[in-house]
Amino acid sequence: MLIDCKSISKAIDADVKERIEKLGFSPKLVAITSKPDPSTVTYLNSQAKKAKKLGIEFEVMEGSTMDELLKVISTLANDDKVHGIFLTHPLPKGIDEFELTLRIPPEKDVEGRTPYNLGMLIYEKEYFPPCTAEAAVRILENVTEIRGKNVVVVGRSVTVGKPVEIMLLKKGRDATVTVCHSKTKNLPEVTRSADALIVAAGRAKLITPDMVGEGAIVIDVGINVVDDQLVGDVDPEVEKKAQLTPVPGGVGRVTTSLLMEHVVRAAERLAGKNE
Ligand SMILES: NC(=O)c1ccc[n+]([C@@H]2O[C@H](COP(=O)([O-])OP(=O)(O)OC[C@H]3O[C@@H](n4cnc5c(N)ncnc54)[C@H](OP(=O)(O)O)[C@@H]3O)[C@@H](O)[C@H]2O)c1
Structure with a gap:
């Protein structure tokens, strides 16, 4: 028997929509990539589609060298209008993914890839689980x-x-x-x-x-x-x-819905901090 994952994803989406209405603004998610391969492009397109459906702003930024990518991350890290950042995977040879991940602020790490968010799991605190x-x-x-x-x-x-x-x-x-x-x-x-x-x-x-x-x-x-x-x-x-x-x-379907839920959670936390 097949497990119905569509209804799980739909329930997450409904909750996300309701929380965005309460927020009163569109949270923003930015994907950072470098020379994306076809499967990354497909992945980004499905994120874009889901974000649009739920009312989340979505942007893709590219860099071709470590320096360029570090600058992109630094700009996004300091931009209050950006709530979630994620790096596509895999990145081309010569790009140090781990070094880039270290620069993502944990509160915007909606994919849960930073050592902080992974470490939180050990403490049984699921701040942003992968x-x-x-x-x-x-x-x-x-x-x-x-x-x-x-x-x-x-x-x-x-x-x-x-x-x-x-x-x-x-x-x-x-x-x-x-x-x-x-x-x-x-x-x-x-x-x-x-x-x-x-x-x-x-x-x-x-x-x-x-x-x-x-x-x-x-x-x-x-x-x-x-x-x-x-x-x-x-x-x-x-x-x-x-x-x-x-x-x-x-x-995959439930993963995309949860990514969007994390973006809303990041925006809620930031809004709470700014109140
Ligand atoms: N649905 C989604 O949203 C989503 C998201 C991310 C990834 N994925 C997919 O999930 C899969 C795994 O991704 P990943 O990033 O975890 O892959 P990964 O980093 O390549 O890790 C694969 C793991 O599987 C183990 N493995 C490989 N062949 C095996 C075998 N014959 N028997 C037992 N274990 C074996 C490897 O063992 P060793 O450690 O010994 O090498 C390794 O631990 C990929 O197909 C990926 O595309 C899906």
Whole structure:
């Protein structure tokens, strides 16, 4: 069975719209990029579409050298009319993504990529959790009570795997978490033991039906392009024996909605500070 992620995303969007009306002004989000590849352009177009629909101002700024990008970030960091900043990923060779991330003020880091916001997760404070990790956890919470469940996470990246693991361990959520990576032995055995499986490996159809337990919940974070088609990390056949998020229209859809929610949250905080 497919998990209905559209309704989760719609509920977030409705809340965002209501909060923007209360704010009385349009919050602004700026994406910073450098020589964007086709998938980045597609990603930016979908952000632009969603922002427009919700009443959020959206702008894309480009730089081709570290100096140019550092200047862009510094300008945006000091502009009170800009509430959220995010860097597209990946950036071209020669651009130090980590160095740029360090310059984003945590209160405008709506994608939750700075060491401050990632560090907050360890303290169980979700100031701006990384949007994709938050989307995966939000979907899982929507489908089941997480407490005490055996959740297996495939992938240990800074943007998805690690933050998902920390968020699931948070007191109150209380999952028992196993994290797998490319050196994990007997991956199918581990994944089969999961009540819920979150897959963020970036390997098309890595998870096949024989690797999933009957009735498990499977959150497919992967986005891969195969023969010009978007496919996840999970074989769609898994839907026949488990609850599965679709690709496209699953985690990605909820991630975009949460990014916009973070922009509104940033604007609310700033408005509160200025009152
Ligand atoms: N839906 C969204 O909004 C969204 C947002 C961000 C990313 N994504 C997608 O999510 C996927 C993961 O992204 P990412 O940034 O986390 O990727 P990443 O940085 O490349 O990390 C991939 C992780 O998967 C592990 N892995 C790779 N092959 C494996 C295998 N055969 N068995 C077990 N583990 C394996 C790697 O292990 P090692 O650490 O050992 O190398 C690594 O930890 C990509 O498809 C990406 O496009 C989607």
